[in-house]
Amino acid sequence: MxxxxxxxxxxxxxxxxxxxxxxxxxxxxxxxxxxxxxxIENEDEASFPxxxxxxxxxxxxxxxxxxxxxxxxxxxxxxxxxxxxxxxxxxxxxxxxxxxxxxxxxxxxxxQKPLQFHVFLALFLLAIIGLSYVYMLPWVAEKSVALIPESYDDALGETFVDENSLFGDSQIQKTKLLNDFASGLQLNNKKKLNFKVIDSEIMNAYALPDGTIVVYTGILKEMKSYDELVGLLGHEVAHVNNRHSMKMLCRNLSGYLFISTVLGDVNGVMAILGDNVNTLQSLSFSREFEREADEEGFAIVSENQVNPKGMVTLFQRLEKEHSIDMPEFLSTHPVTKDRIQSIKKMIASKNHVVQDNSSLKILFEKLKK
Known part of the structure; x- marks a missing residue:
């Protein structure tokens, strides 16, 4: 050529x-x-070949x-x-x-590619890295919770209780009543549960990774039947059974955990989780986790032959308390109306055996006093 x-x-x-x-x-x-x-063969020649x-x-x-x-x-x-x-x-x-x-x-x-190609490639790689950091890394961190011993869950829960005093005064008598109430239920728990009642007007309840389930008096006062309390406890127990707190904590801290893992610093993983233990109370579960807890909580309600409509009335009360609606794609929780509709569909899907439980009713009435 x-x-x-x-x-x-x-x-x-x-x-x-x-x-x-x-x-x-x-x-x-x-x-x-x-x-x-x-x-140049002869310097005297006028021209050279x-x-x-x-x-x-x-x-x-x-x-x-x-x-x-x-x-x-x-x-x-x-x-x-x-x-x-x-x-x-x-x-x-x-x-x-x-x-x-x-x-x-x-x-x-x-x-050999032109400059425009290299600029495009650089932007593409930056986009991939950014998307991986925002979406892929948290997902991997969540899945890697299966590799973390459950003893970490217990240590974090105990640390939270020690450092925060559960953000209110513990109601000793009502705590005992709530534990008696829970002991009368089949909760399908995978670890020992510890229920606490905290004196506060906040309409809230949350589960810690060690199996501690905190219920504020504010939400107890608003309940009208023990069916609602069973639905609430079933929902929170589902969070514990599925280690949702640990999964969300690892998702939120995935960047720090990734660096510690790459460096082989096992103690650093626990240190990072421990330093952020204060976020457990305000942790916002993903829509997927909330739906999962709703479904498993509903199954617990049905298994205990409790009226599942109690979950509907509970969420309706919470909807009134949190009346500011947000599109679901902007919210870390499912929209309450959608959760209510999902539970109604589960209720309509099959017949439920409902049996009145006088023991639970008596304990519930004592908790309301």
Whole structure:
């Protein structure tokens, strides 16, 4: 193949470049070119004959380097000779031959791309890294909770109780009543549960990773039947059974945990979780986790032959308390109306056996006093 463009040759001895035509022999894997010069045999002669010297370089002996839009070919050691090619068609032909013969790596191919391609690639990689950090890393952190011993859950729950005193005064008598109430239920718990009643007007309840379930008097006062309390406890127990607190904590701290894991700092993982234990009370579960807790809580209600409509009335009260509606895609919790509709669908899906439980009713009435 004869490249139609002119190339520039530097012989490594003179600073004066020479224009040459290069030829690529794909069968022999070599390039060749000629250098013309005057032959000085007799200094007295007025003119000197022009002679041509042919150079042949094996492709395997050439070092290739791309600089901007030019391709540089270097050959030899002492001196190092260089050919500069600027013709795009000639560069493409040489690169195509090198690629076909296995002499052009993917990295070298990438380097040959234009500036616009590299800018696009850089932006694409940054987008991938950003999306992975925002979405993929938290997901991996959540799934990796299965590798964390449950003893971590217990330690975090105990630390939270010690440091925060559960944000209110503990009601000893009502705490005992609530534990008696829970003991009369089949909760399908996977670990020991500890129920606490805290004196506060807040309409809330939450579960700690160690199995501690905190219920504020504010939400107890608003309840009208023990069915609602069973629904609430079933929901919170489902959070404990599925380790939702630990999963959300790991999701929120995934960046820090990733660095500690890469560095092999096992103690650092526990230290990071411990430093952020204060967030457990205000932890916002994902919509997926809330739906899962609703479904499992509903199953607990049904298994205990309690009226499942109690969950509906409970959420209706919470909806009134939190009356500011937000589109679901903007909220960390499912929209309460949607949760109510989901429970109503579960109620309508099959017949439920409901049996009045006088023991639970008596305990509930005592809790309301």
């Amino acid at each position: 004869n490249t139609s463009s002119k190339s520039v040759f530097y012989d490594g001895q003179s600073s004066v470049p020479k224009t040459i035509d290069i030829f690529l022999d794909s069968n022999k894997g070599q390039i060749s070119f000629q250098i013309e010069s005057k032959s 022009i002679v041509s010297e042919t150079y042949t370089w094996l492709i395997n002996d050439i070092e290739f380097e791309h600089r901007s839009t030019a391709l540089f070919l270097q050959h030899g050691e002492n001196p190092i000779q260089t050919i500069k090619i600027t013709d795009a068609a000639s560069i493409a032909t040489i690169n195509q031959f090198r690629k076909a013969s296995g002499q052009l790596s993917w990295y070298q191919t990438l380097l």
